Amino acid sequence: MLDVTTQVDVGFLGYAIYTRESGRASTHYTVYGDEQDTIAEGLSVVRNHPAVYSVSGMTHGYRHGRAPTPGNATRDLLVEHDGKTQISDAFTSRGFVYGAPVDAFGKTEHWTVLSNATRETIRSLLDEIRDERDAEIVVKSITSASRTEDSNSLPLDGLSHRQREIFQLARKRGYYQHPKAITAGELATELSITTSTFHEHLHKAEARVLDLS
Template sequence: MLNTPTRLTLEVWHPDCWVLETSRQTDVGLLSYGCYSGEDDTTRSMFTLYADETATIDAAVDVIRDSSAVYGIGEMVRDHRGHVPKPGNATRELLVDHDGTTQISDEFTDRGFIPAAPVDTRDNTEVWTLVTDESRDRVYSLLEEVESERDASITVTSITQGSEDRRKTPLPMNRLSSRQREIFRLARAKGYYDHPRAVSAGNLAEDLGISTSTFHEHIRKAEAKLLGQH
């Protein structure tokens, strides 16, 4: 019999990763849907690149192609017969042959973590959604092992177990611009959405170096996108 499953969301950074480097150099997001490992550490992965403009995606493809860890790129042809939700104004689907040792996925799967959603990489950070039947204490211990083994930085942004996980599906953060994502994440982290609020809009605006009215403009646009109203 399986133990009560634990679901967690992580923000991850690790060195020498061409995917993270692409997101650092360009204002593009990358959704990774899975991979196939071949011989000699060669891995083939499927990605959806998303951005506000096609030119940004073109620049990201150039960065990927120039990476020493990437061996080849093939562009997928989108099937327009069915409706496919677009994560950005411009998207492109790629199959990428690359050095699998630059990725951190094996460190998670080897410890029993199962990916429950595409890995979303943006702004030099990977967002992982994983499930496991390990206890919370054991989860944190295993993540510390991954951090040590890969010299990685891992932040647990949510963790729920069994019947606790009655929440709505994870927020589609890839709909947001870089600035909107930064502001929304800060607002959540500081307790802006707590009841009662742990921080005011004015305090957050001061932290961000913007006016309160500008903060409200950004946060309202972010909320509208996350709720599918924009």
């Protein structure tokens, strides 16, 4: 999936992976992007990737009540692929559990994992994974599940990459000032997207930050 995100402006949410003893794996992905044409381009690259055996589209609306996904266009896929290219087993074999879908976008995977180990043990396990898989792992935070959230903090970790980028840019450039220091159209031009696409991402970001989604 990371190979695809370097070629096409799409991202992937990985919900579950099952790897057989043979090394062949099945993974449920949601591919997301700004336009359906971009999604189609991304699917073409996925199908032609040497590590992919088959790609099946999943019926729209098969799962009800799921959390919103980033992007204005999405497709759900079941992908059969070479599981030996995945780093997932390195985490799960050490007791880490998925806390949220793995988000692959722009050459990087973003993981939220759960563990009952101490901070010191977690850091040691991550060092093992780095050495074993020659992986670059950057820890954004290690948070206790019992921590009380700061009421003044904004839950930006819940935003997609594009939503976070647009929301933070809008704040930085004075879009929320009164009067506005910059218009949505000007910000959209700066980001090389349409004004409607800018509003779509910004509205989704605002809904999540305000806990309206």
